[in-house]
Amino acid sequence: MKRSTLLGPKAVQSFVAGGLALACTWAPAAGRFEAAALVDSFDFARTATKEGRFLFDTETAQGNVAVLEHVLLTGANTILWRNCGGATLRYQSAEERDPRVEAPLDKRRLPDNRPVHGWLRYYEAEPDILRHILGVCHERGLQAGVHWPFEETHWASWTFGAWNLEHPQYWGATSDGQVWAGRCSLAYPEVVAHKLRLADELLTRDADHLFIDSWRGGAWGPAYEYVEPEIKRWRAKYHTEPPADASDPRWCAFVAETTHAYFVALRQRLNASGRKVRLMVGVSEVGPLDDAPDATLLSRGLDWRRLVNEGVVDTVVVMSVNWDKARPFESTREIYRSVIGFCAGKSQVLCPVQMYDFTKRGIPSYQAATKQGAPEIAGRLLQTAWEEGADGVCMECVDYGNYTPAVCAELRRLLDGPCRLKR
Amino acid sequence: MSAHDGMQKKRRRAAVGLRLFVCSLLLAGGVVGCRAIDAEEPFCFRRGPVEALTSGACNDTEAAWAPDGQRIAFQTDRKGDLDIAVLDLKSRKVTGVVEGAGHACYPAWTPEGALVYAFGHRPETAVQAAAARSLNGFGLRVLERGTSRALTQGYWRDYTPSVTADGRAVYYASTRDNTENSASLWRLPLAPGGMPECVLHLDGPSSGAVQPSLAPDGKSLLWSQLDGFRGNWSLHAGRPDDPANSVALTTNVMSAYAPRWSPDGRHIAFTGFRRGDPGWGVYVLEPRAGALTRLDTGAGNSRGPAWSPDGRELVFENNRTGFYKLYRMRIGVRPVAAVPPVPAAQEVTAVAARLAVTNALACLVGARGAVPGTVQGDVAWSPDGWLVLGGKGSVAFEKPSGLDFGADAFYVRMTLAVSEVGGGPRIAAVGRYAEHPLGWQLFVNEGGHLCFSARDPKGLYVGVASDKPVRRGAVFTVAGQRDAAGRLRMWVDGELQAGRGAGAGMAYGPAQSVCLGRPGSGGFKFSGNIRAFESGRGFPPGLKHAPTRAELFAEVTP
Numbered sequence: 001m002k003r004s005t006l007l008g009p010k011a012v013q014s015f016v017a018g019g020l021a022l023a024c025t026w027a028p029a030a031g032r033f034e035a036a037a038l039v040d041s042f043d044f045a046r047t048a049t050k051e052g053r054f055l056f057d058t059e060t061a062q063g064n065v066a067v068l069e070h071v072l073l074t075g076a077n078t079i080l081w082r083n084c085g086g087a088t089l090r091y092q093s094a095e096e097r098d099p100r101v102e103a104p105l106d107k108r109r110l111p112d113n114r115p116v117h118g119w120l121r122y123y124e125a126e127p128d129i130l131r132h133i134l135g136v137c138h139e140r141g142l143q144a145g146v147h148w149p150f151e152e153t154h155w156a157s158w159t160f161g162a163w164n165l166e167h168p169q170y171w172g173a174t175s176d177g178q179v180w181a182g183r184c185s186l187a188y189p190e191v192v193a194h195k196l197r198l199a200d201e202l203l204t205r206d207a208d209h210l211f212i213d214s215w216r217g218g219a220w221g222p223a224y225e226y227v228e229p230e231i232k233r234w235r236a237k238y239h240t241e242p243p244a245d246a247s248d249p250r251w252c253a254f255v256a257e258t259t260h261a262y263f264v265a266l267r268q269r270l271n272a273s274g275r276k277v278r279l280m281v282g283v284s285e286v287g288p289l290d291d292a293p294d295a296t297l298l299s300r301g302l303d304w305r306r307l308v309n310e311g312v313v314d315t316v317v318v319m320s321v322n323w324d325k326a327r328p329f330e331s332t333r334e335i336y337r338s339v340i341g342f343c344a345g346k347s348q349v350l351c352p353v354q355m356y357d358f359t360k361r362g363i364p365s366y367q368a369a370t371k372q373g374a375p376e377i378a379g380r381l382l383q384t385a386w387e388e389g390a391d392g393v394c395m396e397c398v399d400y401g402n403y404t405p406a407v408c409a410e411l412r413r414l415l416d417g418p419c420r421l422k423r
Numbered sequence: 424m425s426a427h428d429g430m431q432k433k434r435r436r437a438a439v440g441l442r443l444f445v446c447s448l449l450l451a452g453g454v455v456g457c458r459a460i461d462a463e464e465p466f467c468f469r470r471g472p473v474e475a476l477t478s479g480a481c482n483d484t485e486a487a488w489a490p491d492g493q494r495i496a497f498q499t500d501r502k503g504d505l506d507i508a509v510l511d512l513k514s515r516k517v518t519g520v521v522e523g524a525g526h527a528c529y530p531a532w533t534p535e536g537a538l539v540y541a542f543g544h545r546p547e548t549a550v551q552a553a554a555a556r557s558l559n560g561f562g563l564r565v566l567e568r569g570t571s572r573a574l575t576q577g578y579w580r581d582y583t584p585s586v587t588a589d590g591r592a593v594y595y596a597s598t599r600d601n602t603e604n605s606a607s608l609w610r611l612p613l614a615p616g617g618m619p620e621c622v623l624h625l626d627g628p629s630s631g632a633v634q635p636s637l638a639p640d641g642k643s644l645l646w647s648q649l650d651g652f653r654g655n656w657s658l659h660a661g662r663p664d665d666p667a668n669s670v671a672l673t674t675n676v677m678s679a680y681a682p683r684w685s686p687d688g689r690h691i692a693f694t695g696f697r698r699g700d701p702g703w704g705v706y707v708l709e710p711r712a713g714a715l716t717r718l719d720t721g722a723g724n725s726r727g728p729a730w731s732p733d734g735r736e737l738v739f740e741n742n743r744t745g746f747y748k749l750y751r752m753r754i755g756v757r758p759v760a761a762v763p764p765v766p767a768a769q770e771v772t773a774v775a776a777r778l779a780v781t782n783a784l785a786c787l788v789g790a791r792g793a794v795p796g797t798v799q800g801d802v803a804w805s806p807d808g809w810l811v812l813g814g815k816g817s818v819a820f821e822k823p824s825g826l827d828f829g830a831d832a833f834y835v836r837m838t839l840a841v842s843e844v845g846g847g848p849r850i851a852a853v854g855r856y857a858e859h860p861l862g863w864q865l866f867v868n869e870g871g872h873l874c875f876s877a878r879d880p881k882g883l884y885v886g887v888a889s890d891k892p893v894r895r896g897a898v899f900t901v902a903g904q905r906d907a908a909g910r911l912r913m914w915v916d917g918e919l920q921a922g923r924g925a926g927a928g929m930a931y932g933p934a935q936s937v938c939l940g941r942p943g944s945g946g947f948k949f950s951g952n953i954r955a956f957e958s959g960r961g962f963p964p965g966l967k968h969a970p971t972r973a974e975l976f977a978e979v980t981p
Binding site: 059060063098100108120121166171177179219247 | 702
């Protein structure tokens with residue numbers, strides 16, 4: 001066991017040894033093959049008819065129920081709502097209340113000038129968006145939780161967290177010493193405590209599933225971890241200066257120890273709530289689990305396999321796989337099999353059925369490689385996951401119309417029929 | 424006298440001497456409460472204790488000292504949303520002057536004692552506002568003799584106003600006419616009928632300028648600027664009639680915002696943070712020499728400094744109690760020793776490589792001779808010397824010398840005409856390096872905008888785009904520069920564009936190649952004509968330079 005800055009080795013060991021039973025308290029509906037949808041109400045906010053009539057007023061309860069209705073067309077039975085835009089939370093957060101979240105009330109945030117999107121105030125909406133919609137899901141018997149893109153600050157200053165802006169002393173720093181407001185380092189106990197308080201806020205809103213998305217990571221990664229606690233820890237361990245190259249595998253693995261300690265602390269926090277809350281971790285660009293350095297370890301400083309081995313997470317959500325364009329489905333199956341085999345008996349696995357194609361690994365790219373239609377590919381991916389023994393599938397960016405009616409019909413046919421129950 | 428008596432006398436003398444020494448220090452320097460923050464002796468320091476001005480469980484921020492020196496206006500959230508209040512320094516009485524529904528914020532005094540402020544009240548959701556074509560953005564208002572009237576109003580955000588020393592105009596940040604995550608600088612004459620005008624248009628992803636103020640002598644404009652979301656806020660100054668060509672007063676290594684001129688125009692107080700600081704702090708900058716110091720304000724974050732009219736005090740906000748409250752402190756300033764002017768990177772310009780086309784042969788000419796181009800695919804030469812690329816063609820120059828810019832400033836300039844846009848980005852020129860195969864690029868993006876890009880130290884893309892899409896067939900000259908601080912700028916036909924980039928600090932070794940048109944066998948096919956290409960160190964020759972610090976602050980007239 002490697003040393004943690006947040007929890008001593010004994011604490012981690014005792015957690016691993018004695019806490020696993022507690023850790024895995026969440027239990028899915030018996031045998032049901034899961035279809036988890038990641039929902040970002042922001043993506044629905046500007047959806048309008050050709051005549052310009054907006055379909056979803058996502059600052060209202062009614063608007064979000066309408067979003068839910070649309071999402072359910074995919075056959076989803078687990079709904080994971082986005083709790084934030086970047087690090088700006090989309091509910092009435094006490095933890096991120098001050099300073100004012102809205103531009104221009106905090107002049108360090110440049111205003112977003114897009115129509116509708118630039119004027120949303122989810123953090124003030126009544127009723128509290130997250131509490132309301134999770135409640136609606138529960139009333140309908142759906143599994144409901146939160147999709148938390150942990151440090152998504154990759155595209156606009158207004159997504160920086162209020163807490164970050166108020167605590168520059170914890171900002172991440174590059175090897176050349178540049179500080180940056182977009183990220184606070186988990187190497188500081190104060191930052192961990194802050195994020196655990198945010199988790200508490202999700203628990204009080206009755207989230208039963210907490211999905212930490214490492215792919216939408218902004219500056220989450222080893223490049224911004226040249227902060228004093230990590231540098232000191234490195235010096236103490238190696239008696240040298242840290243490598244200036246943030247992609248150095250030794251540095252990435254070193255940083256991963258701190259990230260790991262955070263997940264352990266989060267796991268303990270969820271357990272301490274006394275409720276059955278599932279902790280999920282999203283990983284991307286997954287290839288065959290061979291000896292090659294893991295992409296998530298290098299890019300995020302997150303060792304998801306260790307999280308699985310030590311029982312810290314309940315579910316691994318594979319968000320994209322590096323399938324081979326020469327043999328798309330065969331290579332996909334091999335990777336699914338590889339991950340499922342690795343996690344067998346230790347954690348659940350959800351496999352991707354993604355219309356979202358930013359990584360060029362989603363269904364549109366399968367279409368380009370195979371010349372097959374989206375419904376056929378979606379069905380084939382779902383069925384592959386089911387055949388290989390996955391616990392379910394994950395659908396990212398369930399935006400308006402992103403999953404076409406034909407795709408939805410095919411997914412529902414399988415989810416309500418041959419793939420209804422786990423294999 | 425015994426040995427014991429002698430020892431006691433020596434001790435007494437030593438004690439008296441020590442006291443005298445300390446007293447002389449205090450008398451000479453008046454340095455009560457002064458603590459050296461920097462390694463060198465600070466030129467600006469606190470005198471005496473920090474004094475709390477407001478109290479209570481609410482946040483009091485954005486203080487502005489009245490011209491009469493007797494009052495301080497500020498914004499407060501004591502009733503939930505933001506209101507404007509005024510503190511009488513003699514009685515310590517706080518009076519709400521703008522209250523009620525909506526946010527009233529960023530107060531600024533006129534010389535006559537009126538208050539200009541920003542106001543926004545948006546009762547609708549964003550969808551409702553868009554459907555109703557709402558005008559409920561943030562506008563400027565002025566409070567005179569107890570009555571408020573609107574100066575500006577629309578579905579945009581006008582904020583952080585400051586009134587010029589002569590009281591004739593307001594400078595402010597505004598998102599009016601901006602389309603991205605950005606803000607520009609505007610000016611509004613206060614005379615009846617005065618029309619707002621944009622004085623600095625910045626519009627790109629997380630590019631913007633906030634909190635402008637004109638120097639007391641009217642010769643320079645000061646503001647805080649963000650050049651892309653991966654950068655830090657920094658202070659900029661420029662001539663009021665040409666703020667686009669600005670000087671960065673702070674580096675990207677620190678975060679610096681909320682600048683305020685001292686009344687004599689010789690110093691700037693602002694909010695800043697540098698690595699190792701305990702939190703946000705009050706910094707003072709002597710802009711001509713660049714001397715910088717962080718003042719000791721005690722525990723907690725300290726922000727938003729504002730000068731007293733006599734320049735001897737600062738009021739600022741601090742959160743040591745758990746809420747931001749207002750505090751004041753006296754300060755002392757020592758003359759800053761003359762500092763040799765720092766040679767601006769853009770002053771050192773050297774053309775490193777230039778395209779020469781003769782007799783259907785393209786060469787890249789540099790100081791060490793000419794590198795012949797290798798033609799691939801669909802390339803032709805027009806009789807008047809244009810390189811004609813038909814979409815699948817390129818000309819590559821292997822190992823051109825002189826393009827090993829390191830982390831210093833460099834530029835790329837081309838004269839070209841574009842035949843096709845759309846279908847993905849179309850690369851007109853790319854520099855290939857060991858550090859990154861697309862080290863820098865000039866290209867036309869999907870929407871037809873010209874783009875210039877470089878890389879950050881980790882190889883991530885940093886780019887800027889032209890204000891408007893290019894017209895097909897039109898001939899234009901585009902130049903992009905990465906300065907020594909890693910900032911990007913772009914000019915089209917000599918006009919500086921609104922986009923800014925930051926963090927492009929890659930250190931470039933020797934160039935492996937420069938390619939005009941589609942690089943290698945990849946995509947990004949460029950279709951059009953190229954008349955000229957040039958790359959070099961420093962600043963693009965012939966374009967308007969930003970003034971130097973010495974030029975901009977040479978004649979500070981109190």
